[in-house]
Amino acid sequence: xxxxxxxxxxxxxxxxxxxxxxxxxxxxxxxxxxxxxxxxxxxxxxxxxxxxxxxxxxxxxxxxxxxxxxxxxxxxxxxxxxxxxxxxxxxxxxxxxxxxxxxxxxxxxxxxxxxxxxxxxxxxxxxxxxxxxxxxxxxxxxxxxxxxxxxxxxxxxxxxxxxxxxxxxxxxxxxxxxxxxxxxxxxxxxxxxxxxxxxxxxxxxxxxxxxxxxxxxxxxxxxxxxxxxxxxxxxxxxxxxxxxxxxxxxxxxxxxxxxxxxxxxxxxxxxxxxxxxxxxx
Numbered sequence: 001x002x003x004x005x006x007x008x009x010x011x012x013x014x015x016x017x018x019x020x021x022x023x024x025x026x027x028x029x030x031x032x033x034x035x036x037x038x039x040x041x042x043x044x045x046x047x048x049x050x051x052x053x054x055x056x057x058x059x060x061x062x063x064x065x066x067x068x069x070x071x072x073x074x075x076x077x078x079x080x081x082x083x084x085x086x087x088x089x090x091x092x093x094x095x096x097x098x099x100x101x102x103x104x105x106x107x108x109x110x111x112x113x114x115x116x117x118x119x120x121x122x123x124x125x126x127x128x129x130x131x132x133x134x135x136x137x138x139x140x141x142x143x144x145x146x147x148x149x150x151x152x153x154x155x156x157x158x159x160x161x162x163x164x165x166x167x168x169x170x171x172x173x174x175x176x177x178x179x180x181x182x183x184x185x186x187x188x189x190x191x192x193x194x195x196x197x198x199x200x201x202x203x204x205x206x207x208x209x210x211x212x213x214x215x216x217x218x219x220x221x222x223x224x225x226x227x228x229x230x231x232x233x234x235x236x237x238x239x240x241x242x243x244x245x246x247x248x249x250x251x252x253x254x255x256x257x258x259x260x261x262x263x264x265x266x267x268x269x270x271x272x273x274x275x276x277x278x279x280x281x
Contacts, residue, residue, distance in 0.1 A: 002109055009117035010124075019084040019125055026080070026129040033057040033069045034136050041141065049145035052137040053180040054247055058130055058187060061247035065149040074241050078218045081191050084125045085118040086198030086217075087210045093202070111203075111272050115196050122195030127188030134180055143177075162249035167257070172247075183246040190244050190261070197264045200271035 013019055037055045054061040057069055091097075092114075152159035166172050172179040194217050201216045221240045228239045236253035237243075243257045 002113055005109055005113035006116045006120070009113055010120045013085045013088055013117055013121040014124065016084075016088075018087070019121060022080050022083045023125045023129065026126065027132075029069065029073060030057055030129045030133045034133055034140075036066075036069070037137075038140055046142040046145055048147065049142055050147040050149055051145055051176055052141040052143065053134070053176045054147075054149055055137060055141070056130070056133055056180065056246065058184060058245055059149075059247045060241070060245040061149045061249070064151075070245070074245075077241075078221045079214055081122065081126065081194045082198045082214050082217050085121045085195045086213055087202070088118060089114055089199040090202035090207065090210055090213060093206065111275065115199060115268065115272055118199045119192040119196045121192075123188040123192030126191035127184060130184045130187065131181070134177070134184065138177070165249045165251055166247060167243060167252060167254065180246060187244045187246075193261060193264050193268075196268045200268040203275035204271050 033056075041049065041055075050065075053059065056062070057073060060070065062070055146154065148154075148159060150159070150162070152162070163169060163172065166179075168179060168182065171182055197220075198213055198217055202213055207213060224238050224240045228237060231238065234251070236256065237250040238256055239250070240260075242248050242250045242252055243260075
């Protein structure tokens with residue numbers, strides 16, 4: 001019953017105009033970035049060519065070449081990640097659909113399947129366009145290319161130090177292509193978790209206007225930027241995009257990422273339990 005309900009709600013969310021719109025926005029950004037790369041690097045010799053995965057929209061390394069596309073993604077991400085499924089629970093409360101679904105499925109099954117559906121739908125939308133770009137880059141650029149967009153030599157001490165700061169460095173050294181796929185899935189996972197976080201907030205706080213639900217994720221992510229400016233330069237970064245953009249050479253601490261994931265997950269689970277009990281009273 002749980003699996004069937006989750007799959008049905010996931011399919012329903014993916015068909016909604018908000019989800020379709022966000023998917024096409026991300027798809028358009030990916031295609032625009034890809035076409036720009038093809039036009040700029042066409043005819044370049046493989047020896048002078050950059051590693052294809054470092055040209056991806058999710059690649060922080062490309063800010064050394066052209067930061068426009070990636071910085072645009074960073075700016076709109078806190079708003080886009082909420083749109084596909086973050087409002088779904090609030091809308092069902094407002095329309096009274098929740099009562100019908102909870103009575104048919106049982107309150108626990110309804111709550112759990114809804115949260116899982118929000119997670120899966122958001123993760124799918126924030127993963128597929130970027131996986132497609134990986135495939136397109138593999139087909140369009142020489143796989144043997146190994147250049148870095150900072151134009152540092154492979155054996156340069158500064159380049160080696162920057163690679164040492166990559167999240168999942170071991171996977172990158174084994175295969176940049178496997179690294180790009182796994183890092184993209186991590187990006188989708190975090191996006192799904194932020195979608196669930198928004199839904200969890202909406203289950204605790206009833207809002208008159210859904211636009212208010214943009215604030216929790218927006219504030220949480222931007223707080224990391226605010227506090228990052230107050231830390232010593234040598235301290236590990238706490239900026240959210242340093243942990244979910246690939247080929248990021250800022251000093252990081254994996255414990256910060258784990259702590260962030262645990263906080264959002266714990267809040268969402270706690271909200272599900274509290275709202276579930278409140279509905280049954």
